[in-house]
Amino acid sequence: MEMKRNTTKLLWLLMFFFDIVPLSYEKSMRERAIELMQDARLIDGHNDFVLQLRILYQNRISRVNLRELNKTHTNLVKLQAGYVGAQFWSVYVLCSAQNKDAVRLTLEQIDVVKRMCNSYEELELVTTSQGISESRRIACLIGIEGGHSIDSSLATLRMYYDLGVRYMTLTHSCNTPWSESSSKGIHNFYPNVIGLTPFGQEVVKEMNRLGMLIDLSHTSYSTAKAALSISKAPVIFSHSSAFSICNHSRNVPDDILQQLKKKKGIIMVTFNADVLACGRKVVNISTLADHFDHVKKIAGSESIGIGGDYDGVARFPEGLEDVSKYPSLIEELLRRGWNETELKGVLRENFLRVFREVENVQNISGVMDIGESETLQEVQNSCRLDLRNPRLEPARSFAFPSVAQPFSLTLVSCLVLYYES
Amino acid sequence: MRERAIELMQDARLIDGHNDFVLQLRILYQNRISRVNLRELNKTHTNLVKLQAGYVGAQFWSVYVLCSAQNKDAVRLTLEQIDVVKRMCNSYEELELVTTSQGDARSCKRICENVIAGGISESRRIACLIGIEGGHSIDSSLATLRMYYDLGVRYMTLTHSCNTPWSESSSKGIHNFYPNVIGLTPFGQEVVKEMNRLGMLIDLSHTSYSTAKAALSISKAPVIFSHSSAFSICNHSRNVPDDILQQLKKKKGIIMVTFNADVLACGRKVVNISTLADHFDHVKKIAGSESIGIGGDYDGVARFPEGLEDVSKYPSLIEELLRRGWNETELKGVLRENFLRVFREVE
Numbered sequence: 197m198e199m200k201r202n203t204t205k206l207l208w209l210l211m212f213f214f215d216i217v218p219l220s221y222e223k224s225m226r227e228r229a230i231e232l233m234q235d236a237r238l239i240d241g242h243n244d245f246v247l248q249l250r251i252l253y254q255n256r257i258s259r260v261n262l263r264e265l266n267k268t269h270t271n272l273v274k275l276q277a278g279y280v281g282a283q284f285w286s287v288y289v290l291c292s293a294q295n296k297d298a299v300r301l302t303l304e305q306i307d308v309v310k311r312m313c314n315s316y317e318e319l320e321l322v323t324t325s326q327g328i329s330e331s332r333r334i335a336c337l338i339g340i341e342g343g344h345s346i347d348s349s350l351a352t353l354r355m356y357y358d359l360g361v362r363y364m365t366l367t368h369s370c371n372t373p374w375s376e377s378s379s380k381g382i383h384n385f386y387p388n389v390i391g392l393t394p395f396g397q398e399v400v401k402e403m404n405r406l407g408m409l410i411d412l413s414h415t416s417y418s419t420a421k422a423a424l425s426i427s428k429a430p431v432i433f434s435h436s437s438a439f440s441i442c443n444h445s446r447n448v449p450d451d452i453l454q455q456l457k458k459k460k461g462i463i464m465v466t467f468n469a470d471v472l473a474c475g476r477k478v479v480n481i482s483t484l485a486d487h488f489d490h491v492k493k494i495a496g497s498e499s500i501g502i503g504g505d506y507d508g509v510a511r512f513p514e515g516l517e518d519v520s521k522y523p524s525l526i527e528e529l530l531r532r533g534w535n536e537t538e539l540k541g542v543l544r545e546n547f548l549r550v551f552r553e554v555e556n557v558q559n560i561s562g563v564m565d566i567g568e569s570e571t572l573q574e575v576q577n578s579c580r581l582d583l584r585n586p587r588l589e590p591a592r593s594f595a596f597p598s599v600a601q602p603f604s605l606t607l608v609s610c611l612v613l614y615y616e617s
Numbered sequence: 618m619r620e621r622a623i624e625l626m627q628d629a630r631l632i633d634g635h636n637d638f639v640l641q642l643r644i645l646y647q648n649r650i651s652r653v654n655l656r657e658l659n660k661t662h663t664n665l666v667k668l669q670a671g672y673v674g675a676q677f678w679s680v681y682v683l684c685s686a687q688n689k690d691a692v693r694l695t696l697e698q699i700d701v702v703k704r705m706c707n708s709y710e711e712l713e714l715v716t717t718s719q720g721d722a723r724s725c726k727r728i729c730e731n732v733i734a735g736g737i738s739e740s741r742r743i744a745c746l747i748g749i750e751g752g753h754s755i756d757s758s759l760a761t762l763r764m765y766y767d768l769g770v771r772y773m774t775l776t777h778s779c780n781t782p783w784s785e786s787s788s789k790g791i792h793n794f795y796p797n798v799i800g801l802t803p804f805g806q807e808v809v810k811e812m813n814r815l816g817m818l819i820d821l822s823h824t825s826y827s828t829a830k831a832a833l834s835i836s837k838a839p840v841i842f843s844h845s846s847a848f849s850i851c852n853h854s855r856n857v858p859d860d861i862l863q864q865l866k867k868k869k870g871i872i873m874v875t876f877n878a879d880v881l882a883c884g885r886k887v888v889n890i891s892t893l894a895d896h897f898d899h900v901k902k903i904a905g906s907e908s909i910g911i912g913g914d915y916d917g918v919a920r921f922p923e924g925l926e927d928v929s930k931y932p933s934l935i936e937e938l939l940r941r942g943w944n945e946t947e948l949k950g951v952l953r954e955n956f957l958r959v960f961r962e963v964e
Binding site for chain 2: 297307349354580
């Protein structure tokens with residue numbers, strides 16, 4: 197009788213014990229994730245909040261409280277809750293602006309980033325790896341999304357660099373005259389371009405010389421392979437996931453992952469539900485973590501980073517609905533056995549390594565190698581002044597003949613109306 | 618007199634308000650300057666050796682793009698011209714890009730990457746500055762204006778020879794853009810205010826009198842004419858009439874008298890240093906010598922006075938002014954001090 201009672205007590209104690217222990221075990225995963233992130237805040241590779249500011253507010257941000265905005269995945273309070281230490285803000289402009297006013301629109305987006313990061317004390321614009329390392333605020337960096345923003349002009353690329361841009365995604369969802377996108381058929385620009393043209397190779401070389409990161413998200417496999425092979429510095433995918441897990445054209449196949457590893461680059465795995473789960477209904481943190489596990493297997497954890505693509509796409513995994521949720525991902529990876537060193541790498545160290553190496557390549561490049569190529573033949577269009585036949589006139593400005601065009605028509609066709617993307 | 622001129626200029630090297638050499642680099646070399654020796658180029662009024670011979674201490678390089686590019690690719694073309702200035706000034710040790718009146722990084726209010734924070738006052742080389750010529754370069758976008766400032770641009774001529782949607786040019790009928798714009802529209806006034814806020818000099822050369830008067834009245838900072846002369850001496854639409862000169866003096870601005878023979882001599886056959894000096898004398902009479910500077914417009918126009926054929930000849934002008942009784946303080950003002958005063962006030 198006593199033994200039975202003791203056994204029962206023991207059983208109760210054991211049940212009690214097993215009730216508590218799993219709880220504290222899980223709490224400590226969450227806590228571990230948070231402690232880790234406090235120590236090693238995230239550097240996120242891609243966020244389109246700035247595009248949303250144009251769509252929602254026409255870039256009139258002085259009237260908006262960016263801390264508590266609730267129409268977007270991103271606001272400053274959420275970024276802090278998500279332990280984001282540095283964010284690449286995308287200054288994307290629509291592909292439809294190609295050959296029209298893409299340059300001006302890009303300058304306007306860069307201007308929004310600068311105004312935003314100057315207006316809030318929790319933000320600061322940085323342009324170097326050291327800047328990121330030393331920042332105690334949320335470091336703002338600028339990334340151009342799509343080569344159409346340079347309008348086939350290396351000088352424009354250089355001026356973007358001077359303005360603080362530190363990566364360029366070679367294509368968005370349209371081909372440029374010099375690089376091929378992974379998106380077929382959305383736009384009909386330059387359908388015959390495969391991979392990188394000779395001018396495209398000049399762009400890559402110039403980016404190496406400048407110290408600008410080359411981003412291969414959205415590019416075709418030909419483009420990615422060409423860039424990986426030509427670039428003297430490591431390259432990045434700012435927001436792409438694993439093709440083996442989900443065979444979406446935005447994802448990176450294993451052979452390219454291997455090339456990336458060889459060249460010590462980084463793939464910043466992205467959270468877009470559509471590229472994670474290939475049509476499966478349930479997309480959750482586990483789905484995303486599968487991508488991380490796969491890339492680790494193929495390319496090693498040192499090749500991995502994070503590029504959420506918040507405010508750039510509509511669907512996110514359950515549990516990762518906005519930029520405050522990053523710790524949940526880290527928690528899941530801890531649960532799957534990732535150790536802290538690997539996770540610090542994923543959160544920031546891998547990216548910093550790549551950025552430093554890109555800065556190194558810049559430092560050893562010479563002034564005399566500046567790219568002066570042009571690609572005039574392929575790009576002449578009605579929104580470009582034709583400079584090919586200058587005539588000197590005695591009038592004030594050595595004027596090229598000013599062609600009497602129906603300028604109002606040209607005016608309308610050279611501007612782009614912005615629609616919600 | 619010649620020696621006095623040279624001693625004066627050694628001490629107070631010229632700050633010239635306007636030079637279109639960079640446009641020539643596009644026309645002649647498609648901006649491929651790595652193949653060109655800019656020291657000894659002989660197809661242009663300007664080369665580095667001549668600038669030094671002319672005692673030029675600072676030069677505003679115009680990054681003009683044709684009016685015909687308005688509403689097309691003016692922005693990209695402007696970026697390309699800015700890029701040429703930067704490459705040029707980085708490639709030659711006798712040049713250096715500056716963006717302030719003195720070496721004070723705080724004057725660069727926004728983040729100015731890759732721009733040397735040295736100033737005109739401190740520079741021992743030839744200081745390079747950047748000026749945009751024509752509001753069409755901003756494509757009606759204040760953000761673009763701000764980005765130009767971040768790239769180092771320190772003045773903008775509100776119009777070239779075409780109206781913008783927001784400002785009126787002095788040139789009627791050359792181009793047919795926005796013929797109904799008079800002076801400055803409300804947006805044009807915003808542009809002026811934004812330039813004040815940024816610390817960018819407002820240049821009124823090429824603008825209509827309405828535009829000039831409006832800008833003079835709205836601007837909180839002194840304004841400039843980077844390359845214009847006196848309407849009273851020669852009634853060309855590019856020149857400045859006496860009433861505007863008086864308004865300029867009140868607002869402590871500066872007119873950088875220009876050397877374009879066509880605006881100096883109104884069709885007279887002989888145009889020489891004396892013709893130009895007449896303009897200087899007149900402006901001094903109306904607005905005082907403290908309102909005067911020099912903006913040669915070399916490589917921007919074809920005809921120059923005899924004796925002033927290229928950028929090495931500036932001392933001849935100073936010599937003539939000395940001969941006419943200008944004293945050294947006045948001339949140092951004309952050469953650089955007046956401009957520095959205006960620039961500091963704008964900052």
